[in-house]
Amino acid sequence: MIKNDLYLKALRGETVERPPVWMMRQAGRYLPEFIALREKYDFFTRCQTPELAAEITVQPIRRYPLDAAILFSDILVVPQAMGIDFKMKESVGPWLDNPIRTMEQVQNIEVPNVDDTLGYVFDAIELTLLKLDNEIPLIGFAGSPWTILCYCVEGKGSKAFDIAKSFCFKQPEAAHLLLQKITDTTIAYLKRKVEKGVSAVQIFDSWGGMLSPEDYQEFSWQYINQIVEALSPLSHVVVFGKGCWFALEDMTMSKASALGVDWTIKPEFARTLTNHTMTLQGNFDPARLHSTPETIKKMVNEMINRFGKDRYIANLGHGILPNIPLENAEAFIRAVVDWKPNI
Numbered sequence: 001m002i003k004n005d006l007y008l009k010a011l012r013g014e015t016v017e018r019p020p021v022w023m024m025r026q027a028g029r030y031l032p033e034f035i036a037l038r039e040k041y042d043f044f045t046r047c048q049t050p051e052l053a054a055e056i057t058v059q060p061i062r063r064y065p066l067d068a069a070i071l072f073s074d075i076l077v078v079p080q081a082m083g084i085d086f087k088m089k090e091s092v093g094p095w096l097d098n099p100i101r102t103m104e105q106v107q108n109i110e111v112p113n114v115d116d117t118l119g120y121v122f123d124a125i126e127l128t129l130l131k132l133d134n135e136i137p138l139i140g141f142a143g144s145p146w147t148i149l150c151y152c153v154e155g156k157g158s159k160a161f162d163i164a165k166s167f168c169f170k171q172p173e174a175a176h177l178l179l180q181k182i183t184d185t186t187i188a189y190l191k192r193k194v195e196k197g198v199s200a201v202q203i204f205d206s207w208g209g210m211l212s213p214e215d216y217q218e219f220s221w222q223y224i225n226q227i228v229e230a231l232s233p234l235s236h237v238v239v240f241g242k243g244c245w246f247a248l249e250d251m252t253m254s255k256a257s258a259l260g261v262d263w264t265i266k267p268e269f270a271r272t273l274t275n276h277t278m279t280l281q282g283n284f285d286p287a288r289l290h291s292t293p294e295t296i297k298k299m300v301n302e303m304i305n306r307f308g309k310d311r312y313i314a315n316l317g318h319g320i321l322p323n324i325p326l327e328n329a330e331a332f333i334r335a336v337v338d339w340k341p342n343i
Helices: 006-012 032-038 043-048 050-063 077-081 103-108 119-132 145-154 162-170 172-196 213-231 245-252 267-273 286-290 293-307 326-337
Strands: 087-089 093-095 138-143 200-205 236-241 258-260 279-284 312-316
Touching: 006 200, 006 236, 006 312, 032 043, 032 050, 043 050, 043 077, 043 087, 050 119, 077 145, 077 172, 103 172, 119 138, 119 172, 138 145, 138 172, 145 162, 145 172, 145 200, 145 213, 162 172, 162 213, 172 200, 172 213, 200 213, 213 236, 213 245, 236 245, 236 279, 245 258, 245 267, 267 279, 267 293, 279 286, 279 293, 286 293, 286 326, 293 312, 293 326
Parallel strands: 138 200, 200 236, 236 258, 258 279, 279 312
Antiparallel strands: 087 093
């Protein structure tokens, strides 16, 4: 039995004394203890070594009174498992020597046995759960099929993913086949994570906002919804689409337990679009953590008051930036933990 189940109560829509809090990328590069490991081990070694992944996952939990942990991993482990050989290039980020650009390449991609190719992730879950000792829930995650496609076709990060979009529009049959293969792999991967003991899964659609509302339906949402449909009977599913406020109404009609929102939408408008029925997560601008701790506390209080304490998970609107002072990260978290309703 998990001792602090505030996060799970929010996902179930139950009344809470205060919202739960965690931060996207909380196990990461703003922490000195993470940087120390980064200097010893390359990125995918950290992802693929269960002991390292488990240690990194719990690093922020030791520092801060967080209400959930998220397993340290990366969205690109899924395409790697499919035989798409991503590397992490210094000063560049994700890198693929041979981007996917043809139907023949797509046809040659396999939907793997996730136990054979991603066993290290499942081992990391077991080790992490031992370290957490039922104190707080553990979240598993995956990238959305569209976001994975963006990297596979572009071959690297991009400001606009024009090559990926052009691939979809010029070769829709190949694009949909690739998206379906990623979807099938992701469903198997997340199901196994749930079997191993994560309490919820989150789908990151980091590049969904690159698409028009119509193209989003065709190339992103229908595949995310397949994942939601497959996982929702087994676990809580959270969907976070950066820049995807236009899809919130459609997402609300899905079986997702919660929807993440970024800082480009007002809390009141997000509530209106989701018919005041959905648990929402977000939406503090990560760059705002450069403000003073006093300002952060004031803004967090305003954020909670505007969203309302129930059906709400306090979080950032995207991942924490690497140059955020530790005391500012703590100010964000403690502002939520110490929040009291205006009486």
